Amino acid sequence: MRLYTHSTCLAHDPGPGHAESPLRLRAVLQALDHDRFAALDRVEAPRATREQLVRAHDADYVDRILTSAPSEGHVRLDEDTVISPDSIEAALRAAGAAVAAVDAVLGGSSDRAFCAVRPPGHHATRDQAMGFCLFNNIAVAATHAIHAHGLKRVAIADFDVHHGNGTQAIFERDPRVLFVSSHQSPLYPDSGHEDERGVGNIVNAPLSPGEGSYAFRELWDGALLPRLMAFKPQLLLISAGFDAHRDDPLADLRLGSEDYAWITERLVDVAQAHAKGRVISSLEGGYNLSALAASASAHVAALGEF
Secondary structure, three states: OEEEEOHHHHOOOOOOOOOOOHHHHHHHHHHHOOHHHOOOEEEEOOOOOHHHHOOOOOHHHHHHHHOOOOOOOOEEOOOOOEEOOOHHHHHHHHHHHHHHHHHHHHHOOOOEEEEOOOOOOOOOOOOOOEOOEOOOHHHHHHHHHHHHHOOOOEEEEEOOOOOOHHHHHHHOOOOOEEEEEEEEOOOOOOOOOOOOOOOOOEEEEEEOOOOEHHHHHHHHHHHHHHHHHHHOOOEEEEEEOOOOEOOOOOOOOEEOHHHHHHHHHHHHHHHHHHOOOOEEEEEOOOOOHHHHHHHHHHHHHHHHOO
């Protein structure tokens, strides 16, 4: 199993007090710097190319983001999304990690990969940065799998506490991609309702504030995992947000790290059944450092079967 990351992802700095801090990624990397994960093949993430980005984003948007980095200080792209001088390089490495992981997994040099990167991606739409996200890393991976490798069925599973509105918007008219999501509702970004179905390829399973392990596992067992199995994906991608943890400050669900191990094991089962075991996961949210470290560690252990 491969671990993709890059030091520049630590240099993206939205400023003091911002929830999407470099300390998040540092906590994840420190948790994975353990004898348990000694077998991880650690790879420096390359930059995504403009061609790879414009498969998931409008060309004008890509060009605008690529030229938006300040020479010093910060630029605010929306209320929540702030960039610093190194942010665009970090975003290119984050998307590039996902692309490189697709090449490795579909090329047979690895069966699974985890992209420990930031900024996150699943709120970025075709033409808008939002929710801390610049490029939609998991969408760039999916479009690369389709256009560069010829896949016909790619599934995306998103268990971040916030709905992946950007991923849904990018693929809601593309039946080659199945998007399934559990998330808290109501909560930012106020999307992901059950009646949002795309062309039959979108499956949303909202959770109410205060719900925890039982409701989460029931939704995945009863609704989301059966849809993934029926779709028979050739590749399974995961938007791995850990902010549904009971200690996370930005939401109100009650999961623990053991729930992330459980869902990861079930997703691996789907991949084993239909995708030759091929799974790529990319880091999204998670804002309590100790909860994030424990949850990401549990996820990677289950993903790599360590």
